[in-house]
Amino acid sequence: MATLIKKLRFRFDTGTEVKNFECQLSRVELTDEPITEDVQTFCGTDTFSTAAYRLELGGFQDWTDVDGICDIIHVAYIADPVGEIEFEVGLGDPASKFRSGKCKPTRDVSFGGQAGSPLTFEQTLTVVGRPAETALTP
Secondary structure (H helix, E strand, O other), X not given: OOOOOOOEEEEEEOOOOEEEOHHHXXXXXXXXXXXXXXXXXXXXXXXXXXOOEXXXXXXXXXXXXXXXXXXXXXXXXXXXXXXXXXXXEEEEOOEEEEEEEEEEEOOOOOOOOOOOOXXXXXXXXEEEEEEEOOOOOO
């Protein structure tokens, strides 16, 4: 039997406070797409792998909230250099397993949409390094 995600805790650290956004998100997924390289030596071939984590988000645009998730991602994206955002994903009720770290947007957030449709967005953020298996400190 499959395990269903019943409760997800997702928050960004804006630098001044930690904000929760799980109620406006329909998708939060942390994935690893490692970069592998085969190296030939006189003893044979070895494969080396480097972690390349991505944070995939999907949900509803909240441009009317000056401290909303879309604005946080947008401000980080237009900064020079691109800004880092601290994140935390917690699973369970109450959350008992965590992944946290820093991420950077790879593109700007969607702005607007199709007439008569909900304002949604899909966003990919590049995770800096390997995520920790702990929660963000309050």
